[in-house]
Amino acid sequence: MSSNSVGCTAVVVGAGIAGLAAAISLSRTGWHVTVLERSPELGEIGAGFAMSRNAVAAFCGLGFDSDDVAALGCATRAAGTWASDGRPILTIRDDPATREAVALIGVHRRRLHQALLRRARQVGAQIVPDSPVTTVVPGEPGGPRAMVAGREADLVVGADGMRSAMRGDLFEAGAVYSGFSSWRAITARTPAETTLRQYWGPRAEFGSMPVSETETYWYGYVAMPERTSIADELGAAERRFTGWAAPVRRILAGTEPEAVLRHDVYHLPGGLPRYTAGRVVMIGDAAHGFLPTMGQGVATALEDGLCVGLLIGAPVAAGGSLAPALAGFDQARRPRCRALGRASVLSARFGAHLGGGVRQSVRNALMRLTPASAVDRGADAAMSWTPPDPAAPVR
Numbered sequence: 001m002s003s004n005s006v007g008c009t010a011v012v013v014g015a016g017i018a019g020l021a022a023a024i025s026l027s028r029t030g031w032h033v034t035v036l037e038r039s040p041e042l043g044e045i046g047a048g049f050a051m052s053r054n055a056v057a058a059f060c061g062l063g064f065d066s067d068d069v070a071a072l073g074c075a076t077r078a079a080g081t082w083a084s085d086g087r088p089i090l091t092i093r094d095d096p097a098t099r100e101a102v103a104l105i106g107v108h109r110r111r112l113h114q115a116l117l118r119r120a121r122q123v124g125a126q127i128v129p130d131s132p133v134t135t136v137v138p139g140e141p142g143g144p145r146a147m148v149a150g151r152e153a154d155l156v157v158g159a160d161g162m163r164s165a166m167r168g169d170l171f172e173a174g175a176v177y178s179g180f181s182s183w184r185a186i187t188a189r190t191p192a193e194t195t196l197r198q199y200w201g202p203r204a205e206f207g208s209m210p211v212s213e214t215e216t217y218w219y220g221y222v223a224m225p226e227r228t229s230i231a232d233e234l235g236a237a238e239r240r241f242t243g244w245a246a247p248v249r250r251i252l253a254g255t256e257p258e259a260v261l262r263h264d265v266y267h268l269p270g271g272l273p274r275y276t277a278g279r280v281v282m283i284g285d286a287a288h289g290f291l292p293t294m295g296q297g298v299a300t301a302l303e304d305g306l307c308v309g310l311l312i313g314a315p316v317a318a319g320g321s322l323a324p325a326l327a328g329f330d331q332a333r334r335p336r337c338r339a340l341g342r343a344s345v346l347s348a349r350f351g352a353h354l355g356g357g358v359r360q361s362v363r364n365a366l367m368r369l370t371p372a373s374a375v376d377r378g379a380d381a382a383m384s385w386t387p388p389d390p391a392a393p394v395r
């Protein structure tokens with residue numbers, strides 16, 4: 001392929017977190033970018049998420065500054081884990097030695113999505129709603145261009161989420177049901193809610209965190225058959241968490257019924273065996289959908305999107321070939337995301353997915369013996385990620 005920034009065109013499939021991040025990152029290196037989004041409306045449903053340090057690093061790598069980060073939500077920190085009856089399992093004190101490792105921004109997903117959408121348009125990406133993609137002709141780096149929805153492209157970015165049609169078409173790999181469904185809501189914040197707190201009970205987890213001066217985000221992740229139909233979601237959540245600690249019941253009691261969302265949770269065990277095919281690169285949940293138990297889905301979607309520009313867009317715009325750039329992306333991203341996927345499964349087994357009875361008391365006793373610093377070190381390994389230097393050789 002003769003590639004230069006004047007002629008490079010990319011089609012991104014999916015205007016979610018990963019797709020918009022990739023669109024921004026590629027546009028900033030001079031590519032012409034079109035984003036095809038299935039939904040007729042460019043609004044993001046969803047509630048909150050905990051934006052960890054690596055997510056902030058990726059967001060800033062897209063050209064946002066500290067004021068933009070502050071505008072997303074509310075600075076907070078992880079405070080630890082409690083048993084469903086309210087007894088502490090692991091308490092993380094507010095201590096200068098661990099402050100950086102557990103610092104988070106509580107964010108309403110809609111604010112992050114709006115910020116990315118605005119920036120994508122500012123840097124020249126064209127966003128086309130109501131454009132579902134079902135198939136792609138991947139082309140060959142150095143050979144025929146890719147073809148998607150009647151458009152030719154030098155690069156196609158598959159960012160169509162957990163139930164990705166692109167993944168099904170190119171890799172015949174599908175996400176599997178986790179056995180769990182998750183309620184999520186934004187509700188009015190009370191003075192008691194200042195940190196991220198999680199509660200573990202038999203095959204269930206409840207978590208809450210402030211996402212602005214006036215709003216709290218909560219989730220209730222519980223074992224449930226796939227596609228369970230519930231008429232009154234808030235009532236069902238209140239029944240499921242009956243007998244749990246007072247803060248859990250208080251938050252549920254203060255929630256408006258229409259604020260409650262519920263989604264069955266899927267994941268892609270092991271992730272894709274490779275993240276590229278022809279001229280296509282797969283990113284975000286489409287490439288490596290995790291269980292939500294490490295809270296790294298949004299973070300890695302931002303990291304992936306930024307890396308599409310840094311590791312593929314920039315070298316190709318500078319006259320390099322596409323094939324080594326795609327290989328470099330795969331080498332840089334796949335081992336990290338596989339490790340995070342494994343960590344999410346382990347964390348689920350030990351936490352939210354653990355059954356009842358003696359297993360709960362043994363797990364809780366073991367956790368109480370674990371120094372918080374050991375847990376901080378584990379989290380730190382995931383969250384100390386910083387954007388790659390595109391000039392440095394990829395190891």
Ligand SMILES: Cc1cc2nc3c(=O)[nH]c(=O)nc-3n(C[C@H](O)[C@H](O)[C@H](O)COP(=O)(O)OP(=O)(O)OC[C@H]3O[C@@H](n4cnc5c(N)ncnc54)[C@H](O)[C@@H]3O)c2cc1C
Pocket residue numbers: 013014015016017018019036037038039048049050051131132133134159160161162163164165166182219221263265283284285286292295296297298299300301
């Ligand atoms: C209960 C729960 C809690 C979570 N908590 C956290 C957390 O605390 N922190 C965190 O970092 N992550 C969290 N996550 C994960 C996070 O929400 C996702 O991992 C993240 O949104 C992935 O981004 P994405 O862009 O890959 O996919 P998405 O955000 O799902 O975007 C995919 C986009 O593609 C579009 N699309 C789909 N199919 C097509 C098609 N065929 N053609 C065109 N467009 C298409 C969709 O409409 C959507 O706009 C959580 C997830 C769950 C379920």
